[in-house]
Amino acid sequence: MKKIAVLVGSNRKESINLKFAKALEKLAGERLQFEYADLVSLPMYNDDEVPNYPASAQALKDLIEGADGVLLLTPEFNRSIPPLLKNAIDWASRPWGKNSWVGKPAAVVGASPGVIGAAAAQAHLRSIMVVLGTVLMGRPEVYLQVKPGLFDENFDITDPDTRKFLGDFVDSFVAWVEADARRSAA
Numbered sequence: 001m002k003k004i005a006v007l008v009g010s011n012r013k014e015s016i017n018l019k020f021a022k023a024l025e026k027l028a029g030e031r032l033q034f035e036y037a038d039l040v041s042l043p044m045y046n047d048d049e050v051p052n053y054p055a056s057a058q059a060l061k062d063l064i065e066g067a068d069g070v071l072l073l074t075p076e077f078n079r080s081i082p083p084l085l086k087n088a089i090d091w092a093s094r095p096w097g098k099n100s101w102v103g104k105p106a107a108v109v110g111a112s113p114g115v116i117g118a119a120a121a122q123a124h125l126r127s128i129m130v131v132l133g134t135v136l137m138g139r140p141e142v143y144l145q146v147k148p149g150l151f152d153e154n155f156d157i158t159d160p161d162t163r164k165f166l167g168d169f170v171d172s173f174v175a176w177v178e179a180d181a182r183r184s185a186a
C-alpha cells in the first residue's frame with residue numbers, strides 16, 4: 001500500500017473537493033493510504049518565522065517527505081488556487097534548500113460547481129508544482145463539475161460514467177506512484 005499525502009485546498013466543512021478526495025480514496029481501496037494534511041492550522045507564510053519553523057508547517061513537511069506520492073485537490077477562487085493551498089505549498093517549499101516537494105510523484109485534480117471544473121486553478125497549480133520539482137502526472141486531467149448528489153453519503157460516485165472515469169484516474173495515479181518507486185529502487 002502506497003502512502004499518499006493529500007492536500008485539499010478548502011476549509012469548508014461541506015467542501016466538494018474534500019468529498020471528491022474521499023471518493024478517490026474509496027476508489028483506491030487497499031492500493032493507497034490517504035493521509036490528509038492539516039492546512040488550516042498553518043499560519044500565513046512569513047519568511048521571518050522560518051528560523052523558528054512552526055510545528056504545523058514541520059508536520060506538513062514530514063507528511064510530504066514520508067509519503068510515496070502527493071495528491072492535490074484544488075477549488076478555483078477567482079481563476080486561481082485558494083490562498084489556503086498556496087500557503088501550504090509555500091511553507092513546504094522552505095527553508096531554502098529543504099524544499100519538500102522535490103522528486104515527489106504528484107497529481108493535481110480539482111472540482112467546482114461550474115462546468116470548467118477548476119480548470120484555471122489547476123493550470124496554475126500544475127505550473128507551480130512543476131517548478132517546485134514534483135514528478136507531476138500529466139494525464140489524465142480531471143476537471144470535475146460537482147452537481148448535488150454526485151457523491152452519496154458514503155462518498156460513492158452515483159454517476160456510472162464519472163465513476164469509471166475517476167476509477168481510471170486512480171489506476172493511472174497508482175501506476176505513476178509505483179513506477180516512481182521502481183525507478184528509485186533501481
Ligand code: FNR
Pocket residue numbers: 009010011012014015016017018075076077078079080111112113114116117118
Ligand atoms: C469561487 N468559486 C469559483 N468557481 C469557479 O469555477 N471559478 C472561479 O473562479 C471561482 N471563484 C470563486 C472565488 C471565491 C472567493 C469563492 C469563495 C468561490 C466557486 C467555488 O468553485 C465553489 O465555492 C466551490 O464549492 C469551492 O470548493 P469547495 O470549498 O467546495 O471544495
